[in-house]
Amino acid sequence: MNSNQIFFKNSKILSTDKFFRNVLYDKKFGYYTSQMPFGKSGDFITSPKISSIFSEIIAIWILSTWETFGKPKNFNIVELGPGDGSLASVLLKSFKKFPEFDSIKNIFLLEKSPLLRKVQKKKISNKDVKWINNLNWIKKGPVVFFGNEFFDAIPIKQFKKINNIFFEKNYTLDKNKNIKEIFSKASSANVKIIKSYKSLKNLKFIEFPRFGLQELKKINKKISKLGGCILMIDYGYLKPKNQNTLQSVMKHKRNSLLNNLGRADITAHVNFALLREFFWKDGLKVKDIITQKQFLERMGILERAKIISNKMKFREKSDLYLRLMRLLGSNYMGDLFKVIMAYKLNNNNFAGFK
Template identity: 30%
Template sequence: MRTLLGVKTGQLLGRVLRSAAAVRCGVRLSCSSSPSMLRHLTSKIKATGPLPVAEYMREVLTNPVTGYYVRNNMLGPDGDFITSPEISQIFGELIGVWVISEWMGAGGPKQLQLVELGPGKGSLASDVLRVFSQLRSVLGEVSVSVHLVEVSSALSQLQAQKLTESRNREADNKDDPVYRRGETAAGLPVSWYRRLEDVPAGFSIFLAHEFFDALPIHKFQRTKKGWREVMVDIDPEKMDQLRFVVVPSPTLASSTLIESDERRDHVEVCAEGGVIIQQLSRRISEDGGAALIADYGHDGTKTDTFRGFKGHRLHDVLASPGSADLTADVDFSYLRRMAGRGVACLGPITQRLFLRNMGIDTRMQVLLRNSSEPSARKQLISSYDMLTNPDKMGERFHFFSLLHHSRLAKPKKAEGLKLEKKSPAPLPVAGFTELSFS
């Protein structure tokens, strides 16, 4: 085990670099408008009054009957948006190296749970597991299991097909917290859950890529009378349309979610994201492990970021609800505050810096050397540019990590020894520290 834990993260990546493969292309996807969602929302507003933006987002995205994520398969070049794992397999491979590096940094526990929140089409998990297979000699006898937190039945079927092919089945009991089970070709168990709290306890590496940006946000506006919540109401002049309103009186949310020293005039708070961060913090503190969050966001500086995407274009968030994705930039300063003192936080740093620290340039050189087809080389260069270009995803997306405090602890002198022998220094945290490829 001492030899295993002495392997550098750069050496891990070096092993992956020797396996070159082509970049995946997206598949055709589509989604349609949802007039029934608009009727549902207007009926609800007529019955109970204006809706908090958080409730509006929750209904539009995850309503069990007409929700955007529940009904649609929206990922891909011909869908409404595309994510980094779909652009290039390199992204997922580097995340896989990061997971193994953190497992090693924790001392190589005998069990490793790979937990992904909102796993999309399963591409990221698939790429990570391929790295696990390539580095099986490093992992040794560790018991690996995969746990996916996914509310969309449609997406869970895509994930199951990619990760397990036909080796999966749905639970007989709809109330079973594990609503689908399967196993990969290598025999690794895969389980699907609708809630993070249903994932079993144990040493876990949590991944959340473009997950927090889709969680419901509350919107607040500073007024002469204090903070007031922004809500969604029916437009009185156009009864078939919605509009934003600033409610005249304080709400529970406006009274509890705004920091006393807040200087901005417009604030978005993702209370649900805060709860999930607290859950991750508690689990990492109690069971060990780490969390890697990749998303577009800011460090407590932006104001109005709520927007919609349809066909890769900006879309009015209140128009044709249910037909477009809704999203808001992640406030990493809020996530850090919600994590509390139970864990150490690193970041946010830009995607460009994280991927370069992880060795994306070296990986690209290997792929290009092993690619003779002009079209494949062009695709590789295009995907690299999309992921790292500051004007594209390079500085738009950020990486943020939660770690067990022991992971960054300074070496201590061995007790009872006259010599000043020290415990081994912790391994650098991959991605947040530049790697050496010696």
């Protein structure tokens, strides 16, 4: 079988989201199921790998959210797509400093990739942590969901609109088994969903995260039933740019989208205005969407860095400074990454948000 055929399985034509779902998550050949994507020797670096201070800030945010919820005796934390487990392992260490909270919290990790689950289990040998396949495990609330670069790793649909007619982008194989894009008239069900979102109005090129929203739907239901909230951090925008944002990265460099399938990471920028609208539709309240820089600074990242750096040598201090620049700098992740928080609670006093 030609390697291009692998990701089509038995289909002749696949929508963009189904095609890239196979590319990223095929049980045998998928990118996330067949190799370690993260770190220097991998393809990209995420915030928890840039500095553990990032994860400490998330720990403090979760702790303060527990207080906002009135310090309940049962408190569930679900990390969405925990990657190599770096963030969760810092959470565990940080919570140890707060015994009252540490003794009542439950941590769940929701991970799709069996390979990454193994990596996480190796890193986190803690009986308090449970790996789950779905949310049925969570019976009591409240529940706090957290995801860093979770949503951008879930493949999206793409459409273009010509003279008010929607066409969906699909992939197929030509007679030489080369992959090619083809647009075909969008189904009326898809057109109906797109038209129901104000944030997608007047666009000529539309990106729609159908699979991602299916995941969020389950989360929203849980939050509505048990009480709780969700905090998501991702590369994204508030005003759609009317353009294709699918991108492929391999060994820290841009890669052509259809090259190295199964060996390169593929993401799309997240439409935060659409997410907000989705949460609203499900009856959740949403805080003002802010940048990663605003969130981390309001949560005290600079003060924390100052305390840690007091005991550091010059070289370590400059290393920390460079890492903070990456997390906070406008041209790096500081402004490109956004933070959204949706919740169901009468108290709206959440740390980091106004």
